[in-house]
Amino acid sequence: MKILAMDTTTLVMGVAVLEENKVLGEVTTNLLKNHSVRLMPTIDRLLKDLDLKMTDMDVIAVTSGPGSYTGIRIGVTSAKTMAWARKIPLYSESSLTVLAMNGFRFPGLVVPIFDARRQRVYSGVYRTCGNKMEEVMKQQVVSIHEWLEQIAKREEPVLFLGDDVQSFRELIIQHLNERAVFGDPAENIPRPSQLGWLIWQKIIQGEKPESQAFTPNYLQLTQAEANWLQKQGNGESVHESQGRENCISSDGSV
Amino acid sequence: MIQKQSLVLGIETSCDETSAAVVADGTRVLSNVISSQMEVHRRFGGVVPEVASRRHVERITLIIEQALQEAQVELGDLDAIAVTQGPGLVGALLIGVAAGKALSFASGIPLVAVHHIAGHIYANHLVKPLEFPLVSLVVSGGHTELIYMEKHNHFERLGQTRDDAAGEAFDKVARLMNLPYPGGPQIDRLAVEGSISYDLPRAWLEPDSLDFSFSGLKSAVMQLMQKAKQRQEEIRPADLAASFQHAVIDVLVEKSIRAVKKTGVKHLLLAGGVSANSALRVQLSKRCEQEQIDLRIPPLELCTDNAAMIAAAGTFLFYEGKFADLTLNADPGLPLTYS
Numbered sequence A: 001m002k003i004l005a006m007d008t009t010t011l012v013m014g015v016a017v018l019e020e021n022k023v024l025g026e027v028t029t030n031l032l033k034n035h036s037v038r039l040m041p042t043i044d045r046l047l048k049d050l051d052l053k054m055t056d057m058d059v060i061a062v063t064s065g066p067g068s069y070t071g072i073r074i075g076v077t078s079a080k081t082m083a084w085a086r087k088i089p090l091y092s093e094s095s096l097t098v099l100a101m102n103g104f105r106f107p108g109l110v111v112p113i114f115d116a117r118r119q120r121v122y123s124g125v126y127r128t129c130g131n132k133m134e135e136v137m138k139q140q141v142v143s144i145h146e147w148l149e150q151i152a153k154r155e156e157p158v159l160f161l162g163d164d165v166q167s168f169r170e171l172i173i174q175h176l177n178e179r180a181v182f183g184d185p186a187e188n189i190p191r192p193s194q195l196g197w198l199i200w201q202k203i204i205q206g207e208k209p210e211s212q213a214f215t216p217n218y219l220q221l222t223q224a225e226a227n228w229l230q231k232q233g234n235g236e237s238v239h240e241s242q243g244r245e246n247c248i249s250s251d252g253s254v
Numbered sequence B: 001m002i003q004k005q006s007l008v009l010g011i012e013t014s015c016d017e018t019s020a021a022v023v024a025d026g027t028r029v030l031s032n033v034i035s036s037q038m039e040v041h042r043r044f045g046g047v048v049p050e051v052a053s054r055r056h057v058e059r060i061t062l063i064i065e066q067a068l069q070e071a072q073v074e075l076g077d078l079d080a081i082a083v084t085q086g087p088g089l090v091g092a093l094l095i096g097v098a099a100g101k102a103l104s105f106a107s108g109i110p111l112v113a114v115h116h117i118a119g120h121i122y123a124n125h126l127v128k129p130l131e132f133p134l135v136s137l138v139v140s141g142g143h144t145e146l147i148y149m150e151k152h153n154h155f156e157r158l159g160q161t162r163d164d165a166a167g168e169a170f171d172k173v174a175r176l177m178n179l180p181y182p183g184g185p186q187i188d189r190l191a192v193e194g195s196i197s198y199d200l201p202r203a204w205l206e207p208d209s210l211d212f213s214f215s216g217l218k219s220a221v222m223q224l225m226q227k228a229k230q231r232q233e234e235i236r237p238a239d240l241a242a243s244f245q246h247a248v249i250d251v252l253v254e255k256s257i258r259a260v261k262k263t264g265v266k267h268l269l270l271a272g273g274v275s276a277n278s279a280l281r282v283q284l285s286k287r288c289e290q291e292q293i294d295l296r297i298p299p300l301e302l303c304t305d306n307a308a309m310i311a312a313a314g315t316f317l318f319y320e321g322k323f324a325d326l327t328l329n330a331d332p333g334l335p336l337t338y339s
Ligand SMILES: [Zn+2]
Pocket: B116, B120, B140, B272, B273, B304, B305
């Protein structure tokens, strides 16, 4: 069973092909370059290098977010359409969980971070559990200060992962002192092969694929919807819903 | 030229409509599924790009599937996939482009990239084959242009708006008048009950210019309303709607006739969302009858954004072998040039 896995939720663009739990090939770039232009040619190139065709693929795997709204949609739309065209199942996994997999061997908590701007982050707290990463604190979009205060209450070493961690490094050390551990360069890049492996485990555990109406998990409402809700007097959901759409460049790059 | 027989799937996501269609030979609509988001955006008083993009992702394969089912064709029966590349909202366009490329790659069916305005023009081809040379007046929320076509896939712009698009002017004035969204059809409806009694300016620009300008007209409406308020006079909304609409249409009709005369063509095409405006249809028909110009107006369902028009325009790119590759990107400012 061959799995084609793709991730375009952050600056990192990744494509991998797995034969069950064996990685046949993987391409990862970390550039401010357009995922819309590069995703399909990258898939095409990787399959050619592997002497494989699209018809050889049995499963499509994609990250469902969070991350750049535009980036998420490029991956999800491409994956969804390929799966539909070939009539093969589509599976998805959180982009934070995929990044957390890079801390699989870490004896403590693993915290992947994507910058959500204005001192907020997309993040979750994970711990190794069997072959998977268990979510100890639910993934969310949260103020970095609030998040670090919560994490500091747990008396464990914490591994922070992701390129965006760099900009919060001082703050993290202030909160966690020597309990803070930082990822190596290779560990800070989400790997599409990790996505593929997570999906393979879902398949062998009999999990159902996504439906055709599958939508990304943006983790927050759009600015317009948040404002609208606020006007309706529904203040609660607003704090979590500060939009990020303004931060995405207009040429579709992420 | 490839054999003139084809089955083309169109995909259109440039704004707030998710649409897919199957068109045979560039002329016969086998299906034209349009999922409008108007209800979703109404509460915001206009199209919110991020909301539109999210909706497109959710619907895209369902709409494509429905289009194939209604046309009673299989994916493998298609000769080409035509997708709107631009212009439009970039985030929205990206969904169609990503879907088009993924579909083309997964199925091996060639892809063609269509200009949205070319699509609007080719909506007329679905009624009766285009006859060249022709001039098309393209009027929508984003465009007001006069296009000259000597042959298929060949576009030359004779004039365009220097500020607001005609549809945009309708929407802005509707907002000033506190009419519900979308404003264009509301003004059209209201104008029927009114009479042309307010004096509003028409921007003719330079004597030989085929360009348009509607921002002055919008300002004039605003001033008229402010003055009335200061004098505590009542504005008659139906009369204002009729007067405003007439001022827009006067210029659209006159410049179209000028373009036809200047180029010496026999055929004039109306295209774009504003072609649905009843007064524009009537007035342009009258003038064309007087001038003995063959006028083509698409039926209402083909005036607004739809994928059948994209498939029709894409069919002629397919015939000429003008394919797109996997690096195709959405282009919100795509120019309509010679191809
Ligand atoms: Zn349009």
